[in-house]
Amino acid sequence: MKYPVAAFLLLFAFIGCSKNNNSSPSGSFSATIGSASYQGTTTLGAYSYNLGELAIVSYSQRTNDTSAFQVTMPWPAKVFNQVLPADSLLTLSYSAKGKEYDAWSTEGQLQLTITSIDSTGHKITGSFTATGHTSANFNDSVVITNGKFSTGYNVNP
Numbered sequence: 001m002k003y004p005v006a007a008f009l010l011l012f013a014f015i016g017c018s019k020n021n022n023s024s025p026s027g028s029f030s031a032t033i034g035s036a037s038y039q040g041t042t043t044l045g046a047y048s049y050n051l052g053e054l055a056i057v058s059y060s061q062r063t064n065d066t067s068a069f070q071v072t073m074p075w076p077a078k079v080f081n082q083v084l085p086a087d088s089l090l091t092l093s094y095s096a097k098g099k100e101y102d103a104w105s106t107e108g109q110l111q112l113t114i115t116s117i118d119s120t121g122h123k124i125t126g127s128f129t130a131t132g133h134t135s136a137n138f139n140d141s142v143v144i145t146n147g148k149f150s151t152g153y154n155v156n157p
């Protein structure tokens with residue numbers, strides 16, 4: 001994926017290098033990609049104080065292919081139940097069948113709404129729509145609708 005920093009944060013979430021003692025159980029993540037359904041088998045989140053960024057990663061492992069999503073957002077989110085304002089940190093990546101599709105809120109390609117946050121219990125819920133493009137060919141794109149996530153997140157330095 002294009003966002004190694006956020007993926008690195010989630011690696012810390014997996015191995016437990018968190019400042020809090022709350023484990024981050026797998027959450028839920030679903031979307032419609034074109035006409036196909038995506039249902040994540042593992043979904044996790046991580047927040048970095050130093051970066052001011054929260055990342056949510058979900059993947060679905062299948063026999064022939066593993067597909068994955070990564071959503072990063074500036075943190076703390078100050079807007080609820082409406083589309084977050086465009087920000088260079090608000091991005092989405094979707095990888096499947098050897099291709100990566102990216103969407104940027106600053107380009108109008110990603111709309112993300114945070115519906116609830118529990119900052120004490122470290123849980124977040126939201127929804128999104130996006131149009132992702134490959135870096136090699138802007139005309140190679142996927143439309144992602146009905147995106148929903150609900151997950152815990154770990155807090156990292």
